[in-house]
Amino acid sequence: MKEFALIFRVNGDAAASAADISPAEMQERMTSWSNWMGGIAARDRLSYSGHRLGIRESKAVAPGDVVTDGPYTEVKEFINGFMIVKAQSVDEAVEMAKSCPILFGGGKVEVRPLVASDDNN
Amino acid sequence: MDQGQLIPDLYRKEYGKMVTVLCSRFGIAYMDIAEDIVSDTFLSAAETWGLKGVPSNPVSWLYAVARNNALNSLKHDRVFQRQVKKDLTIDGEKSFEMEIDLSPKNITDSQLQMMFAICHPSIPVEAQVSLALRVLCGFSIDEIAQALLTTKSNINKRLFRAKEKLRLEEVKIAVPDSREISVRLDTVLICLYLLFNEGYYSTSPDKVLRRDFCLEAMRLTYLLIGNAPTGMPRVHALMALMCFQASRFDARVNDDGELVLYEDQDIRRWDEELIQRGNDFFIRAIRDGEVSKYHLEAAIAWWHSHPAEEREKWENILRLYNQRLILEYSPVAALNRAYAFYRVYGRERAIAEAEALQLAGNLFYHSLLGELYTGVDNEQARQHLTQALKLAGSAAERTVLGKKIEGLK
Numbered sequence: 001m002k003e004f005a006l007i008f009r010v011n012g013d014a015a016a017s018a019a020d021i022s023p024a025e026m027q028e029r030m031t032s033w034s035n036w037m038g039g040i041a042a043r044d045r046l047s048y049s050g051h052r053l054g055i056r057e058s059k060a061v062a063p064g065d066v067v068t069d070g071p072y073t074e075v076k077e078f079i080n081g082f083m084i085v086k087a088q089s090v091d092e093a094v095e096m097a098k099s100c101p102i103l104f105g106g107g108k109v110e111v112r113p114l115v116a117s118d119d120n121n
Numbered sequence: 122m123d124q125g126q127l128i129p130d131l132y133r134k135e136y137g138k139m140v141t142v143l144c145s146r147f148g149i150a151y152m153d154i155a156e157d158i159v160s161d162t163f164l165s166a167a168e169t170w171g172l173k174g175v176p177s178n179p180v181s182w183l184y185a186v187a188r189n190n191a192l193n194s195l196k197h198d199r200v201f202q203r204q205v206k207k208d209l210t211i212d213g214e215k216s217f218e219m220e221i222d223l224s225p226k227n228i229t230d231s232q233l234q235m236m237f238a239i240c241h242p243s244i245p246v247e248a249q250v251s252l253a254l255r256v257l258c259g260f261s262i263d264e265i266a267q268a269l270l271t272t273k274s275n276i277n278k279r280l281f282r283a284k285e286k287l288r289l290e291e292v293k294i295a296v297p298d299s300r301e302i303s304v305r306l307d308t309v310l311i312c313l314y315l316l317f318n319e320g321y322y323s324t325s326p327d328k329v330l331r332r333d334f335c336l337e338a339m340r341l342t343y344l345l346i347g348n349a350p351t352g353m354p355r356v357h358a359l360m361a362l363m364c365f366q367a368s369r370f371d372a373r374v375n376d377d378g379e380l381v382l383y384e385d386q387d388i389r390r391w392d393e394e395l396i397q398r399g400n401d402f403f404i405r406a407i408r409d410g411e412v413s414k415y416h417l418e419a420a421i422a423w424w425h426s427h428p429a430e431e432r433e434k435w436e437n438i439l440r441l442y443n444q445r446l447i448l449e450y451s452p453v454a455a456l457n458r459a460y461a462f463y464r465v466y467g468r469e470r471a472i473a474e475a476e477a478l479q480l481a482g483n484l485f486y487h488s489l490l491g492e493l494y495t496g497v498d499n500e501q502a503r504q505h506l507t508q509a510l511k512l513a514g515s516a517a518e519r520t521v522l523g524k525k526i527e528g529l530k
Contacts, residue, residue, distance in 0.1 A: 031440070035462075038443025042455040043477050049447050 001086045003047050004093040007110040008102045012076035032101035040085060040096055050083030080107065084114065128170070131179060132163055133333075136259035138228045139187050144256070145231035145294045146191075146221055149238055149287050152256065158194060162187040184223045191221055231294075232257060233348055236341060237305055238294040240312040241287060248283035249312045250319065251276055258337040260330075268325050268334060270514060296350065306351060310359055310415065313338050317363050321370070324515030326378065332370055339363050346402075355413035357406035362415055364399030365422035368392040380517045383425070396426050417445040421457075435464035452478075456485050459493075468497050484512040491525060499529050 021029075040046050055078070058071040071078040080102065087093040090111060097109040115121075136159055143155035165186055166179075176182040239252045251269070254260045262280075266273045297305045320334025342360050345351040372390035375381050403419055421441045424434050442458035445451075455478050463471030472493050480486035491506035503526060510522045 031436075034440050034443040037447055038439075038458060039474060039477070041443070041446035041450060042458050042474070043479070044450045044455070046447060046450070 001088060003084055003114040004087055004090060005082055005084050005110075005112045005114060006050075006093070006097055006100070007082045007112065008080045008100070008107060009077050009110060010080045010102065010105065010107040012078060029101060029105075032104075036099060036101055037083070039099075045086045045096065046083070047086050048084040050081060052081040053079055077108075127175065127179065128163065128167055131166075131183065133259050135180060135183060136163070137257050138232065138259075139184065139223075140256055140259075141235045142221065142223060142228055142231045143187070143191055145234050149284075149292050149294055152284055152287075154194065156256075158190045159187055161190055188221045188223065229344060229347075232341070233296055233344055233351065234294045236309055236344070237296055238287065238292050240305075240309040241290070241292050242305075242308050243290045243292070244283045244286050246312060246315060248279050248286075249308075250315050251279050252283050253312060253316060253341075254334070254337075255280060257341060258334075260333075264327075264330055267327060268319060268323050268330055270323070270325055296348075299350070302350060303353075306345075306353065306356070309345070310342075310356065313342050314359060314415075316341075317366070321366055324380070324517040326516075328374055328378070335363070335367050335370065339367065354406045354409045354411040355415045357402045358413060358415035358419045361399045361403035361406055362419040362422050364395045364402060365419065365426045368395035368399065368426055378517075380521055382521070388428075391426070399423070399426065412444075412448075414445060414448055417441050417448065421445070432465070435461055439465050452480055452483065453485070456480065456483075456489055460489060463493055468493050472497070482512070484509055484514075484518075487512065488522065491522075495525075495529065503529055 037046070037049065041049075053071070055071060058069070058078075060068045060071065062068070085093055085096055087096070090113065093111050097111055100109050102109060139159045139162070140152075140155050143158060144152050147155060162183055166183060170176070170179075235257060236253070239256060240249045244252075251265055254265045255262070260268075262273050262276050266276045269276070296302070317335055317338035320331045320336075320338065323331045323334070325331065339360070342356060342363060345356045346360060368391050369383075369386065371392065372386040372388070373381055381387075399419075399422070403423060406416055406419065421438055424438050424441075439458065439461040442454060442461055445454050446458060456475075459471055459475040459478060462474045472490070475486070475490055475493060478486065487505040487509035491502050491509055494502035494505060496502075506522055506526045506529070510519060510526070513519045513522055
């Protein structure tokens with residue numbers, strides 16, 4: 001069994017309109033996430049439930065002590081959170097990712113294997 | 122009080138306490154000697170009370186005789202005396218005084234200490250449960266074997282190996298210090314949780330015995346709550362969980378000794394007082410904001426113990442099972458989650474969730490799929506229920522499954 005990080009990316013503009021979500025829709029999103037993660041956990045494929053990554057107190061640090069606001073780098077897409085799952089192969093991890101609720105809001109999931117610190121492949 | 126019942130009742134109530142006090146005093150290596158001393162005490166009672174009549178305070182009599190037997194053991198057993206003196210490195214200067222404190226406080230303290238010694242990570246959890254049942258709760262080998270649906274020989278082997286291991290590891294009969302206590306407490310809680318489940322879910326026919334297992338698990342958990350260093354929120358949560366479950370004990374088995382499923386239970390048989398106590402413990406459990414698996418399971422049990430609108434109840438239970446599994450995987454929780462999923466989203470979607478669990482060979486997996494496929498694909502339902510029937514461990518379970526298969530026709 002291998003481990004894969006699922007990294008959730010959302011579109012910057014989409015996130016900006018997050019404040020417009022109704023409580024009912026918010027509740028629905030929370031339920032979707034709860035069911036999706038619960039489903040993975042129920043199959044004993046969850047390694048680490050991870051974390052949402054905040055937006056407001058985010059900074060980006062570049063060489064030369066250059067510090068800028070926000071989680072953005074170059075692209076108007078930023079990482080919203082991550083978790084770690086167990087799977088036999090990347091394909092199995094991808095199958096799990098396909099039903100991630102973030103996809104319904106136009107977001108994306110990046111699937112990355114956890115590798116040894118000297119693995120540069 | 123029926124004279125014939127007096128000694129067995131006292132045995133059940135006092136055996137564990139007496140063995141625990143003596144064992145705490147002498148050390149884990151002397152558990153067998155402590156048990157012998159107490160057994161001899163009860164033998165004396167059986168002989169003497171028959172001839173001279175029951176003493177006015179039977180418990181005091183027992184404790185006094187046990188103390189004397191222990192002192193005699195020390196006096197006459199040179200090896201024992203030397204060993205005990207050697208192991209007791211306290212009071213090196215003072216002359217060796219054999220004091221056995223049988224006050225209520227010491228009895229409680231000894232039991233707390235013994236819980237940590239018995240529920241020790243070096244022995245398998247089934248051994249912890251059996252040892253707890255024997256030494257802390259005073260159940261006989263027969264009763265333990267019967268409730269755990271196994272043989273006396275297996276229980277004896279289990280106990281023997283466990284005591285050996287504890288001796289080898291030189292396990293201290295003490296409540297761990299603040300550095301270790303949280304981790305060690307978790308081991309104790311798992312043992313008590315399993316002990317409760319043995320009583321609650323056991324399909325052995327002796328109902329009184331099973332109920333006593335639940336009550337003992339609750340009594341021991343309550344001891345933890347009464348002691349500040351061990352009275353953590355998750356212990357209150359476990360207590361709440363036990364109260365909520367135990368409240369349905371009378372409703373679970375009908376007058377013919379058959380298992381009554383939750384949906385069919387007579388709510389008037391639920392113990393309201395226990396539910397209230399559960400509520401009190403639950404409120405105390407959530408005060409600090411800690412969320413352990415026991416908190417989540419207690420919350421789920423809360424929903425099962427209070428009338429509520431279908432949709433709201435099952436949506437909440439599903440949400441709680443999601444949290445429970447994200448915290449820590451458990452096949453039982455996974456199966457229960459699939460059932461909750463069914464109650465919220467219907468059979469078809471729940472079948473997908475259930476099958477994804479890949480728990481073939483598990484009795485409850487096949488039971489669940491048998492239930493979910495009923496009305497959707499009766500052939501699949503029959504196959505799963507038949508498989509479950511093969512895996513069933515008791516007559517009560519086979520009866521329920523048999524009826525479901527009949528109902529498919």
